[in-house]
Amino acid sequence: MIRALPLLFLATTSLFAAEPVVDVWPEGKMPGKGAKEAEAEVPRKDGYHRITNVSRPTLTLFKSTRPDNTPAPVIIVCPGGGYSYTVIDKEGTEIATWLNKSGISALVLKYRTPNNREGALQDAQRAISLARGHSSEWGIDPKRVGIIGFSAGGNVAAKSSTQFEARAYPATDAVDQQSCRPDFAILVYPAYLDDKKGGVSPDLNLKVSIPPTLIIHSEDDKTHVVGSKVYHEALNAAKIGHEFKLYPTGGHGYGLHCERDAKVWPEDALKWLQSIGMR
DSSP, X not given: OOEEOOXXXXXXXXXXXXXXXXXXXXXXXXXXXXXXXXXXXXXXXXXXXXXXXXSSOEEEEEOOOOTTOOOEEEEEEEXXXXXXXXXXXXXXXXXXXXXXXXXXXXXXXXXXXXXXXXXXXXXXXXXXXHHHHTHHHHTEEEEEEEEEEETHHXXXXXXXXXXXXXXXXXXXXXXXXXXXXXXXXXXXXXXXOBOSSXXXXXXXXXXXXXXXXXXXXXXXXXXXXXXXXXXXXXXXXTTOOEEEEEESSOOSOOTTOOOSGGGGHHHHHHHHHHHTTOO
């Protein structure tokens, strides 16, 4: 049974952070479609929060405090959930808090669900432009705007980093004059990257200037690791700069809580960000 969310949760996401929550779209101007039912939480016994029926996408800002007060890099965080829901804490707010500790700001994206891949991509593209449009207000370096995604969120991140030459929606206002190309992308156990026939998914455009990309996966994630391998090989063939961290064990859906080989992925990701000048 899906449980309706309390009004306070819907309005502020204050369960997770006392930070600004921004609507992704101006009222009445969201392209595409929303959910047919009211926003709700999908109950599970593990204590994490899974949000579905999202018709009002939001960004929650987790601003980094930097000793020198210089603008911080920012990463759009896309939680996973098979496009049915978003695991908004384990693969969202927890990731934002981790990034903050390393001097990186974060914007947790609650994108449209369920089963709304087009809407999710629109939300992510708009989120990247919003980060640049509000860079002065939010203390963000507009030239260091990245995206990280987990599982289905990794698919959103991959599409955002390959489908930026033409937006997935008509421009709505001045925000959409800002670029929606991320400066880098981190794909953590991403899903749906292959076409199930040995090739890359047709919704990933390899003919554009794909930004530096880090792919993180575990060999024992039997469902989705093939897609990461295929994408890695395709990026190699296209001579696109990227790195592929493939760990022997880790499974799927662990966020920051892996106890197997993939537990080192956060440290490896920070090293990679340092190597490309984004930390």
